[in-house]
Amino acid sequence: MKTLLIDGQWNLKRNFYKRKSYVAKGEMCGGSFGFLDSIRGVINRILPDRVVVMWDGLYSGKLRYEIYRPYKAKRKKNWDKEYTTIVNEVGNTEEEQEKLELLKQKLVINEFLDLLGVRHLEVKYIEADDLIAYYILSSKIPNEEIVIYSRDDDYVQLVSETVSILNPDKLTLITVENFKNEFGFTHQNALLLKCFKGDKSDGIEGVKGVTVKKILEYFPNVINERYTYNRLVEESYDKKREKKIKFFDKIIDAREVLYRNAKLINLKKPFINDEVKEEMLKIVYNALENNLSIQGAIYLFFRKGFNKFVLNENTDIFFSSFYRIVMKEKEFNKF
Secondary structure, eight states, X not given: OEEEEEEHHHHHHHHHHHTTTOEETTEEOXXXXXXXXXXXXXXXXXXOSEEEEEOOOXXXXXXXXXXXXXXXXXXXXXXXXXXXXXXXXXXXXXXXXXXXXXXXXXXXXXXXXXXXXXXXXXXXXXXXHHHHHHHHHHOOOTTXXXXXXXXXXXXXXXXXXXXXXXXXXXXXXXXTTTHHHHHSSOGGGHHHHHHHHOBGGGTBOOOTTOOHHHHHHHOGGGGTSOOOHHHHHHHHHHHHHHOOOHHHHHHHXXXXXXXXXXXXXXXXXXXXXXXXXXXXXXXXXXXXXXXXXXXXXXXXXXXXXXXXXXXXXXXXHHTHHHXXXXXXXXXXXXX
């Protein structure tokens, strides 16, 4: 079975900003219409048997923030204020209004997903990448092949013989076979090198003066062989005896930063809770409710005014990608 996992928040924001001018029946809809348009294209491309959208939950990121205060601090300085804004549906600033609009469009997307046989999950405090990682770790479906749809390079650490990544900017899937050509090193070292690099977008500082390029220059075996941090340290001591370079000291002294970053970044140890474990069992193994309806989705499409963005006679074609998903889910319901 082939499963497509979609980072919902990323895909919503990507389409929201890309199609901000889209308005139907007086409502902004670039994020919601664009979301549907983008995933139908991905479905056509990889022909999955199942599609699952993972959303960031309310207060997502707070668990990491509590152990590392710079984490996403620039993007979410006040979680309680964000909650109040959403509950009261009042945005005083442009940023707050934007968050409300994103939420409104996400709710519309979920209406469509329920009709189209697309599974989706959101859990309070939990980020979408942790849900995606936990799906991969917990699913016991025989011979399942998983494709992650996202531009976020955090996911590359999950690439394996059964997991690949589809980046909208790439022409090919990122797999074990072509990983080295894409990134310059084996997929087995993705997490280690990410910990050295850090993540500027999330406010996670890397090891100063240590770049991936320099690591590959001084430790060329990293390109082909699996490395641990301890192995790097041992080789740094050996190389220091031959040539005293400060770079090796930076590697040796990086232990504290590396371990902190591994705790924040390592998706093979995702931040989850008991609710995630319970809900993930339902997402992976439960049959969907019997309200799957392409015609219902088409009706909703017209009701929202989204048909203005496609020729009326082609509305059925727009949803043709989802017939496969609905049929596969109906087959699953029989078991």
